[in-house]
Amino acid sequence: MPAKARTTGRATATNATAQAREDILNARAISTLGAGVVSAMSAVGAAVIKKNKAALDKNPDWFWHMFAKCEAKAARIAEQAARDPQGCGDATFIEAYAGQLPKLMMAALESRDKALKAK
Known part of the structure; x- marks a missing residue:
């Protein structure tokens, strides 16, 4: 148990690295969420992917x-x-x-479209 006690105060393995990365979800934080929350996150993610299938295909x-x-930002x-x-x-x-x-x-997709049109 002492090894676990030492690490429970840390939110991530390397806080500075995790905070600098915008594209990762903290696995430790995800593990503290209830199963219903993770399921809801999956449903929302699937809906966003389905809505933007054309952008995914491109x-x-x-x-x-x-x-x-x-x-991760959401x-x-x-x-x-x-x-x-x-x-x-x-x-x-x-x-x-x-x-x-x-x-x-949607903001990311709009920003990308504007950047592509500007070229």
Whole structure:
């Protein structure tokens, strides 16, 4: 047990590295979520992917990279919202995540389209 006690205070294996990376979800944070929250995240992610199938087909590498970044950012925003004293924990997390992921992905797609048209 002493080894576990030493690591429980750390949110990530390397906080600086994880904070610098925008495209990864913290595995430790995900493991603390309930099964319903993870299931809801999967459903929202699947809906966003299905809605943007044309963009996925055009450039899969870019799409998956941006999806991972948007997913991680939405999870961070949702985590902050869930910590609000007025929030309801998992329900607030799901609501914030479901609201943010589609918006972030649409913004990324619009930004890419503008950049491609500017060329």
